[in-house]
Amino acid sequence: MDDVTFAVLGTGGIGRRALEVSQYKDALTPVAACDRHGTAIDFDGLDVDELLEATEGNIDNEVATDGGADAAAVESGVKQHGEDLGVVASEQARPSEDPIQDVIDHGDEIDAVLLALPNYEHDFIPRTAERFIEGGYSGVMIDVLKRSRVIDMLDDRREAFEDAGITFICGAGATPGLLTGAAALAAQSFVEVTDVNIHWGVGLKSGYEDNRGTVREDIAHLPEYDIETARELSEAEIEEIIDDHDGVIEFEDMEHADDVLLERAGICDAGDVTVGGILDVYNDEKPTTTTVRVTGRTFDGETATNTFQLGDETSMEANVNGPALGYLKAGVRRNRAGEYGVFGPAELMPGF
Amino acid sequence: MDDVTFAVLGTGGIGRRALEVSQYKDALTPVAACDRHGTAIDFDGLDVDELLEATEGNIDNEVATDGGADAAAVESGVKQHGEDLGVVASEQARPSEDPIQDVIDHGDEIDAVLLALPNYEHDFIPRTAERFIEGGYSGVMIDVLKRSRVIDMLDDRREAFEDAGITFICGAGATPGLLTGAAALAAQSFVEVTDVNIHWGVGLKSGYEDNRGTVREDIAHLPEYDIETARELSEAEIEEIIDDHDGVIEFEDMEHADDVLLERAGICDAGDVTVGGILDVYNDEKPTTTTVRVTGRTFDGETATNTFQLGDETSMEANVNGPALGYLKAGVRRNRAGEYGVFGPAELMPGF
Structure with a gap:
C-alpha cells in the first residue's frame, strides 16, 4: 500500500x-x-x-x-x-x-x-x-x-x-477495537459463537493527567452517570468519585459498542456480549489482566473457549x-x- | 460482499x-x-x-x-x-x-x-x-x-x-493461518516485536484415519525426515514411528512458514519466530494447549507478552x-x- x-x-x-x-x-x-x-x-x-x-x-x-x-x-x-x-x-x-x-x-x-x-x-x-x-x-x-x-x-x-x-x-x-478484533479472530474456530466476554484492567496512576478525558468517559459508564452528567462534573467532583472508590472503579455490563460491532460483523448476537472492567487510578499496575473469552460450538459439535490476553505491562495508550x-x-x-x-x-x- | x-x-x-x-x-x-x-x-x-x-x-x-x-x-x-x-x-x-x-x-x-x-x-x-x-x-x-x-x-x-x-x-x-493472524493482532500493542512463540497441541485419536496426510506432513518435520523421505514411508513405517514415540511426537524449531509469513507482514524478523508442538495420536485430548505468545516493546518503553490460546476442545479440523x-x-x-x-x-x- x-x-x-x-x-x-x-x-x-x-x-x-x-x-x-x-x-x-x-x-x-x-x-x-x-x-x-x-x-x-x-x-x-x-x-x-x-x-x-x-x-x-x-x-x-x-x-x-x-x-x-x-x-x-x-x-x-x-x-x-x-x-x-x-x-x-x-x-x-x-x-x-x-x-x-x-x-x-x-x-x-x-x-x-x-x-x-x-x-x-x-x-x-x-x-x-x-x-x-x-x-x-x-x-x-x-x-x-x-x-x-x-x-x-x-x-x-x-x-x-x-x-x-x-x-x-x-x-x-x-476496546472495542483491538479486543473485538481478537474476538473476531478467536471466533474462527467456531461455527456458532455463544458468548463473548471482555474484561479489561487499566492502571492509570502516572497516566492520569494525560487521560482525564478517558477517565471522565469511563465514569460516564457507571450506573449513576451518563455521558451528559459526566461532562458536567467538575474536576473536584471527579476526584471525589475516585476517592469514594479508593481509586479502583469496577464496571459491569457496560454500554460498550463491542456488542453491536460484533453483531455487525456477523460474529454473534449483541446480547451474547458482556463487557466489564476495572480502572485503578491510584496504581500503574493493572488491577486485572485484560482478557477476551470467546466461547462457541465447533462444526464437529464441541464447545470450547478461545482466549486472548494483553500483557499487564501494556498501557492503555x-x-x-x-x-x-x-x-x-x-x-x-x-x-x-x-x-x-x-x-x-x-x-x-x-x-x- | x-x-x-x-x-x-x-x-x-x-x-x-x-x-x-x-x-x-x-x-x-x-x-x-x-x-x-x-x-x-x-x-x-x-x-x-x-x-x-x-x-x-x-x-x-x-x-x-x-x-x-x-x-x-x-x-x-x-x-x-x-x-x-x-x-x-x-x-x-x-x-x-x-x-x-x-x-x-x-x-x-x-x-x-x-x-x-x-x-x-x-x-x-x-x-x-x-x-x-x-x-x-x-x-x-x-x-x-x-x-x-x-x-x-x-x-x-x-x-x-x-x-x-x-x-x-x-x-x-x-498454523500458520489462524495463529499468525493472532500474532499479527497481538503485535498491535507494540512498536517492536522481539519474540513470537507458537506452540501447538493436537490430539488425533479419533481423527487419525481422516488425517493421515497431516500426520505424514508432521512427521516430515522431525529432524530425521524431510517431506520427500516422509512421502516414501509406508503406512506400516509411519505406525512404527508413532509407536516408537508412544503415540506422542514432540516437535521443536519446526520449519514452519509462520516465520516468513510474519516477516512478510512486517510483524517481526523471521528469526524471532519459534514454532513447536506436540502431536498425540493415541488420545483425543490435546497434550498441550495451543498458545501464541507475542513479546514486544510498547511505544512507552515497556516490555510485555500478549497471549492467544485455543480452547483444548477445538479440533485441528x-x-x-x-x-x-x-x-x-x-x-x-x-x-x-x-x-x-x-x-x-x-x-x-x-x-x-
Missing part, C-alpha cells in the same frame, strides 16, 4: 499518543493536527517531536483548560508558550477560529482523519462527520469511541457516507493507538477499493 | 471438512470438488451432504489408496460404491483423466480455489498454480501448507500471478477450516479490489 496521510482532530492524550505511535509505523505520515484553538498542517509531514514537546504542558483535553494545564506544565517542567493553550503552543500551528474547517479545506490531501475527541456530547462525532461530507471530503474517518449509540447515529448517515465516498471506521481503539493506526490503514485500503459506509473493527478482520 | 463461489482441490480430510464448514458460512458456495479420480461440479452449489456421505469411506488422501481406504470403509460402515475411489463415489462427480483441468476450464465461474493437498512434493502447489495461470484463471488461490520453502517458490511466480490477476493466499489453515474459509473470503475481497500476487494470512489482517 502506498503512503497514507492522516490528520488528528484533538491533541489530548489519545491524539498526541497517536501522533507518537505513528512514527513507528511504515507508510503513515501525519500531516495535520488540531484542537479547539488552532491547527498544525504540513504536507511534508508534521514534526511530531516538536509538536509533542511544545504541547506536553499545554494539553487541551477539555478538562485541563481551567488551571490543570498550568499545573501540569509546572510539574513536567515544560515551558508554557505565552498565552497559547493546546496545539498552538507548537511553532507548526496557527490559531484558528474553526480548526476543523481548516482540516476539511485540505481534505483532498488527507487520506484519513482520526477523531481523537472522546469527551464531547453523543452527536459531536456524527455532526463532525457531516461537516466533512458537506466539505466534499472523501476518505477515511476513524474514531476510538466506546458507546453503542454513537454507532447508530453514524449508521443513520451511512448513505451520505457512501455518496460522499467516506469509509467511516468506528470504535477502533483498545499502547493498546489504543497501535490498533487505531492499524485499522486506519485497513480503512484506507477499503476506501481505495471503493468500499464506503460505516465499518466496525471486526468487519475489517478476515472472513466473516 | 457478494456471494463467493469456490472449488476444493483434494477431498481428503481437509478438503471434506472445508466443504462441511462452508455450509455454516454466509455467502460461500462450494461449486466444485475434485481428487485424483474425478470432479464434481455444480454451479448451483454442490450438495455437500451427499458428497460427504458418499465419500466418507472412500477417502483418497493419497496414503489410503493401497488398502487403507477399504479398511476405513469397513470400519466406518460406509458402503464402498463399486470400484469408485474418492470423489467419484458421489453421484455428483464424474471420473476424469485430468480433474484439475476440469476446474481450470470452469475458472470463469469460480472466485476461489482451495488447494487442500497437503502431501505432495514441494513444487506441486506452485506447479498447479502455474496450470491455473496458463488456463487463464484470474481469482483467488489458497493453500493451507506449513512449509516455508513453498512460499519462496510461490514468490518466484509473483509477477506471473500479478499479470494473471491471481491473488494467492498461502498457509491459511490453523475446526481450527484449520474456519480460518481457511475466512481468509479465502478476505482474499476474494483483495482480488476484487485488484490486489494480486502472493499474500500470507497476517498480511490480510488490519494494519501493518
Whole structure:
C-alpha cells in the first residue's frame, strides 16, 4: 500500500499518543493536527517531536483548560508558550477560529482523519462527520469511541457516507477495537459463537493527567452517570468519585459498542456480549489482566473457549493507538477499493 | 460482499471438512470438488451432504489408496460404491483423466480455489498454480501448507500471478493461518516485536484415519525426515514411528512458514519466530494447549507478552477450516479490489 496521510482532530492524550505511535509505523505520515484553538498542517509531514514537546504542558483535553494545564506544565517542567493553550503552543500551528474547517479545506490531501475527541456530547462525532461530507471530503474517518449509540447515529448517515465516498471506521481503539478484533479472530474456530466476554484492567496512576478525558468517559459508564452528567462534573467532583472508590472503579455490563460491532460483523448476537472492567487510578499496575473469552460450538459439535490476553505491562495508550493506526490503514485500503459506509473493527478482520 | 463461489482441490480430510464448514458460512458456495479420480461440479452449489456421505469411506488422501481406504470403509460402515475411489463415489462427480483441468476450464465461474493437498512434493502447489495461470484463471488461490520453502517458490511466480490477476493466499489453515493472524493482532500493542512463540497441541485419536496426510506432513518435520523421505514411508513405517514415540511426537524449531509469513507482514524478523508442538495420536485430548505468545516493546518503553490460546476442545479440523474459509473470503475481497500476487494470512489482517 502506498503512503497514507492522516490528520488528528484533538491533541489530548489519545491524539498526541497517536501522533507518537505513528512514527513507528511504515507508510503513515501525519500531516495535520488540531484542537479547539488552532491547527498544525504540513504536507511534508508534521514534526511530531516538536509538536509533542511544545504541547506536553499545554494539553487541551477539555478538562485541563481551567488551571490543570498550568499545573501540569509546572510539574513536567515544560515551558508554557505565552498565552497559547493546546496545539498552538507548537511553532507548526496557527490559531484558528474553526480548526476543523481548516482540516476539511485540505481534505483532498488527507487520506484519513482520526477523531481523537472522546469527551464531547453523543452527536459531536456524527455532526463532525457531516461537516466533512458537506466539505466534499472523501476518505477515511476513524474514531476510538466506546458507546453503542454513537454507532447508530453514524449508521443513520451511512448513505451520505457512501455518496460522499467516506469509509467511516468506528470504535477502533483498545476496546472495542483491538479486543473485538481478537474476538473476531478467536471466533474462527467456531461455527456458532455463544458468548463473548471482555474484561479489561487499566492502571492509570502516572497516566492520569494525560487521560482525564478517558477517565471522565469511563465514569460516564457507571450506573449513576451518563455521558451528559459526566461532562458536567467538575474536576473536584471527579476526584471525589475516585476517592469514594479508593481509586479502583469496577464496571459491569457496560454500554460498550463491542456488542453491536460484533453483531455487525456477523460474529454473534449483541446480547451474547458482556463487557466489564476495572480502572485503578491510584496504581500503574493493572488491577486485572485484560482478557477476551470467546466461547462457541465447533462444526464437529464441541464447545470450547478461545482466549486472548494483553500483557499487564501494556498501557492503555499502547493498546489504543497501535490498533487505531492499524485499522486506519485497513480503512484506507477499503476506501481505495471503493468500499464506503460505516465499518466496525471486526468487519475489517478476515472472513466473516 | 457478494456471494463467493469456490472449488476444493483434494477431498481428503481437509478438503471434506472445508466443504462441511462452508455450509455454516454466509455467502460461500462450494461449486466444485475434485481428487485424483474425478470432479464434481455444480454451479448451483454442490450438495455437500451427499458428497460427504458418499465419500466418507472412500477417502483418497493419497496414503489410503493401497488398502487403507477399504479398511476405513469397513470400519466406518460406509458402503464402498463399486470400484469408485474418492470423489467419484458421489453421484455428483464424474471420473476424469485430468480433474484439475476440469476446474481450470470452469475458472470463469469460480472466485476461489482451495488447494487442500497437503502431501505432495514441494513444487506441486506452485506447479498447479502455474496450470491455473496458463488456463487463464484470474481469482483467488489458497493453500493451507506449513512449509516455508513453498512460499519462496510461490514468490518466484509473483509477477506471473500479478499479470494473471491471481491473488494467492498461502498457509491459511490453523498454523500458520489462524495463529499468525493472532500474532499479527497481538503485535498491535507494540512498536517492536522481539519474540513470537507458537506452540501447538493436537490430539488425533479419533481423527487419525481422516488425517493421515497431516500426520505424514508432521512427521516430515522431525529432524530425521524431510517431506520427500516422509512421502516414501509406508503406512506400516509411519505406525512404527508413532509407536516408537508412544503415540506422542514432540516437535521443536519446526520449519514452519509462520516465520516468513510474519516477516512478510512486517510483524517481526523471521528469526524471532519459534514454532513447536506436540502431536498425540493415541488420545483425543490435546497434550498441550495451543498458545501464541507475542513479546514486544510498547511505544512507552515497556516490555510485555500478549497471549492467544485455543480452547483444548477445538479440533485441528475446526481450527484449520474456519480460518481457511475466512481468509479465502478476505482474499476474494483483495482480488476484487485488484490486489494480486502472493499474500500470507497476517498480511490480510488490519494494519501493518
